[in-house]
Amino acid sequence: MHDRSKMKKIIFLIPVYNDWESLIKLLGEIDSVIHNINNYKFECIIVNDSSSMEISKIIKPKNFNSLKIINMKENRGHARCNAFGLRYINSNQTYDYVIVMDGDGEDRPSEIKDLINKVMEDPTISVVAKRVKRSEGPIFQALYQIHKLITFIFTGKKINFGNYSCLTKQDINILSDKASLWSSFSGSVKKNLTQLNEVNSVRGLRYFGPSKMSLFNLILHSFSIIAVFKYTVFLRSTFMLIILSFLFKTLGLIAIVLQILIIFFNLIIFIISMRENEKAFFQSDKNVLDENEITH
Numbered sequence: 001m002h003d004r005s006k007m008k009k010i011i012f013l014i015p016v017y018n019d020w021e022s023l024i025k026l027l028g029e030i031d032s033v034i035h036n037i038n039n040y041k042f043e044c045i046i047v048n049d050s051s052s053m054e055i056s057k058i059i060k061p062k063n064f065n066s067l068k069i070i071n072m073k074e075n076r077g078h079a080r081c082n083a084f085g086l087r088y089i090n091s092n093q094t095y096d097y098v099i100v101m102d103g104d105g106e107d108r109p110s111e112i113k114d115l116i117n118k119v120m121e122d123p124t125i126s127v128v129a130k131r132v133k134r135s136e137g138p139i140f141q142a143l144y145q146i147h148k149l150i151t152f153i154f155t156g157k158k159i160n161f162g163n164y165s166c167l168t169k170q171d172i173n174i175l176s177d178k179a180s181l182w183s184s185f186s187g188s189v190k191k192n193l194t195q196l197n198e199v200n201s202v203r204g205l206r207y208f209g210p211s212k213m214s215l216f217n218l219i220l221h222s223f224s225i226i227a228v229f230k231y232t233v234f235l236r237s238t239f240m241l242i243i244l245s246f247l248f249k250t251l252g253l254i255a256i257v258l259q260i261l262i263i264f265f266n267l268i269i270f271i272i273s274m275r276e277n278e279k280a281f282f283q284s285d286k287n288v289l290d291e292n293e294i295t296h
Helices: 020-034 078-092 109-121 138-155 169-175 185-192 215-227 230-246 253-273 278-282
Strands: 008-016 040-048 066-072 097-100 127-133 161-168 197-202 288-294
Touching: 008 020, 008 078, 020 040, 020 109, 040 078, 066 078, 078 097, 078 161, 078 169, 078 185, 097 109, 109 127, 109 161, 109 197, 138 215, 138 230, 161 169, 161 185, 161 197, 169 185, 185 215, 215 230, 215 253, 230 253
Parallel strands: 008 040, 008 097, 040 066, 127 197
Antiparallel strands: 066 288, 097 161, 127 161
16 A cells, blocks of 8 residues: 555646547546556646537546546637646645646557656656657648747747646746746747756547647647747847848848748737736636536
């Protein structure tokens, strides 16, 4: 028998919008995985992003100490559910680590052990799931590579992870006060945490239904990450504009077109950076409709 008073507590944070069928399957798979993980207590907080579909009957998995659904009044989006959830956990729960994951099956439960084992190698450093393989088609994957390239050019950062991560309490204390979390989870993690460990992750297939990551959503997702580093973007862009000015005689019209594109790009980044609304972020608890504890 394990002394439960000395066991570390891990809370799963899962944002959901209408994917109740996927969530039920996900919880079952998580339960199967954590059944064989000793020395930990597990809880789960689901942030319901004002779903338009009625909540399905959810049963608390037997290996979870608690399961809570927090229903939001207004739909705020995936990133903001994560931001709210981390602030909520940090203010209202006792915990040691938080595992953030999507509710549709694309973050594979089979990799939970990898995250936990890695964080135990150095319990003070958070672990992110580095995406080494994706399940989408070739067109999406090509666009995703372009997104990563543009992000690197304008920010100097390689961001090869999404939400799937195991965060330490120390790091959540840091993130909970950063408004950039309101705009982009992965961007804020990369910007504000000085050290991160990684485990390789293969992006899974959605359990049910088509992916919600349309071309528009991918572009918005990309710009939201880049906007977290807006001052770096503006500085690098200024340098690019100066270089292109010197190259005008050589490149001619091409230099002018590139300068216009860079200026337009920076305008978009500036507009999107306004999503970092500190007031909305710090008052996100006012968007809570109610909380439901699932006891059986």
